[in-house]
Amino acid sequence: MIEALLCDIDGTLVQSNWLHAEAWQVAFAGMGIKLEIEDIRQQIGKGGDELVPVFVPWWLRDHVQEPLEAYRKFVFQTGFLHRVEPLPKAREFLVRLKEAGIKPALASSASKQDLTTYKKIVGMEGLIDEETSADDAKRSKPHPDIFSAVLSRLGVKPAKALALGDTPYDAEAAGKAGVWTIGVCSGGWTEKELLAAGCIEVYKDVAELLERFEESALMR
Known part of the structure; x- marks a missing residue:
């Protein structure tokens, strides 16, 4: 699980x-x-x-x-x-994770200041268990520091976690931390490019991942 x-x-x-x-x-x-x-x-x-x-x-x-x-x-x-807007169903996806007993955590190369604004934009308040930003790591993605830091804060082993990202750098960084990645194409990268980078499965966006939640790697 x-x-x-x-x-x-x-x-x-x-x-x-x-x-x-x-x-x-x-x-x-x-x-x-x-x-x-x-x-x-x-x-x-x-x-x-x-x-x-x-x-x-x-x-x-x-x-x-x-x-x-x-x-x-x-x-x-x-x-x-x-001008930043939430992607469709982003908040609903986080709610679904909580309902499934999966802890949502943020692992971002954004600054802590931007992170605070993003959380308000999506409406994440009360939905996030832990978070790390560029301010919490010496090296940013594609280095594993951000993912390693959030795993440590969660107290979760890499084998018990998955990552969610939209770039090859997410998959590379998570992989170096021992975590497999689910990819989404909402950042401009193709399914082929994300699979080649190491993603185990790829969706159009979090809305599609929410729609296919039960059959995704999250529930296997």
Whole structure:
């Protein structure tokens, strides 16, 4: 029996991946780095510590990493955060987990500040057993730190948990923590891409997973 589901948020419970990509695009442009939105979107799911090195050469990184991340945070919170919406049936899915005796936990590369806003957007109050954010781990996804931290807080062994995420980085990070991942395509990745990354099954979004809850890996 699965005891806990370690849920990503961006692109999984809220529709925000493209908004994050836009915010990064603005921030990079401010540093004189012009990027295509889709190239950035494919990196969303990683924390800034892992995303910035994809686009910034090593010899510039020490100079721009911190100000770039700070500017991106400002751009997102002032210009994009108010546009984030919950994905269909996100709250109902969390309620169903509780009814099934499965502990919902948040395992996100988002900041604690953004996490607080997301919880209000979805209406998660009283539904989440534990949570970790980028502030609780030295390394962001695809490193396992965030998943390992939330498992420790829950007191649940990896074999008794599953992860839920929308990117290959979720599956990679959870896998390194010894946890299998259910994938959803709501963040822009295809079923084929998520399966190739290690997801054991993939759904269109959490609404479809809720609809097929009884036959999903959550109940096996």
